[in-house]
Amino acid sequence: TQLLEQSPQFLSIQEGENLTVYCNSSSVFSSLQWYRQEPGEGPVLLVTVVTGGEVKKLKRLTFQFGDARKDSSLHITAAQPGDTGLYLCAGDPFGNYKLTFGKGTLLTVNP
Amino acid sequence: EAGVVQSPRYKIIEKKQPVAFWCNPISGHNTLYWYLQNLGQGPELLIRYENEEAVDDSQLPKDRFSAERLKGVDSTLKIQPAELGDSAVYLCASSLGGGELFFGEGSRLTVL
Numbered sequence: 001t002q003l004l005e006q007s008p009q010f011l012s013i014q015e016g017e018n019l020t021v022y023c024n025s026s027s028v029f030s031s032l033q034w035y036r037q038e039p040g041e042g043p044v045l046l047v048t049v050v051t052g053g054e055v056k057k058l059k060r061l062t063f064q065f066g067d068a069r070k071d072s073s074l075h076i077t078a079a080q081p082g083d084t085g086l087y088l089c090a091g092d093p094f095g096n097y098k099l100t101f102g103k104g105t106l107l108t109v110n111p
Numbered sequence: 112e113a114g115v116v117q118s119p120r121y122k123i124i125e126k127k128q129p130v131a132f133w134c135n136p137i138s139g140h141n142t143l144y145w146y147l148q149n150l151g152q153g154p155e156l157l158i159r160y161e162n163e164e165a166v167d168d169s170q171l172p173k174d175r176f177s178a179e180r181l182k183g184v185d186s187t188l189k190i191q192p193a194e195l196g197d198s199a200v201y202l203c204a205s206s207l208g209g210g211e212l213f214f215g216e217g218s219r220l221t222v223l
Binding site: 004041042099101102 | 142144153155156167202212214215
């Protein structure tokens with residue numbers, strides 16, 4: 001059983017469209033992180049959400065942490081080809097610095 | 112400031128051969144991680160170091176994998192002997208006190 005379930009697994013859209021990807025768990029997290037990984041590169045941190053119900057915005061990206069701190073979503077407005085990549089959510093459910101990653105959502109934005 | 116540096120970027124070996132990967136973390140980062148990433152999957156933790164001490168190696172297959180972090184800076188991950196199923200990307204990351212992880216570009220291993 002995957003601790004963090006991400007959906008959809010794959011998403012292919014046209015430039016300019018909006019999209020939302022999800023990260024769900026049955027466990028409570030003190031915080032969740034979102035990373036983006038481009039082909040041939042390591043993951044890069046986008047944001048950390050720490051408070052239930054928190055919403056953080058990073059330009060066209062909006063991150064939300066669920067009220068119960070078990071889930072999170074990432075919404076991208078007017079997607080650009082440069083947004084293409086693998087979006088990973090990660091959390092440390094036991095507070096022991098063992099960051100667990102979901103399988104990711106592979107996003108392709110076509111020009 | 113230099114990021115996490117890994118080498119080699121790519122390695123192709125035949126099964127049963129040994130292989131080693133090297134990681135130089137960001138200067139001053141006391142925590143170092145080795146992750147394994149299979150195609151289409153998220154990274155999976157192999158081992159975590161706090162300075163020179165391996166504080167979590169529960170996911171490291173110790174029959175064939177070994178790691179060391181001498182002097183609490185650079186680290187080496189070794190596989191001996193390699194198996195076909197070891198083909199993957201091996202990611203090194205570092206952090207300051209368990210905060211944000213900074214990843215290297217990874218070492219892509221292909222075992223034939």
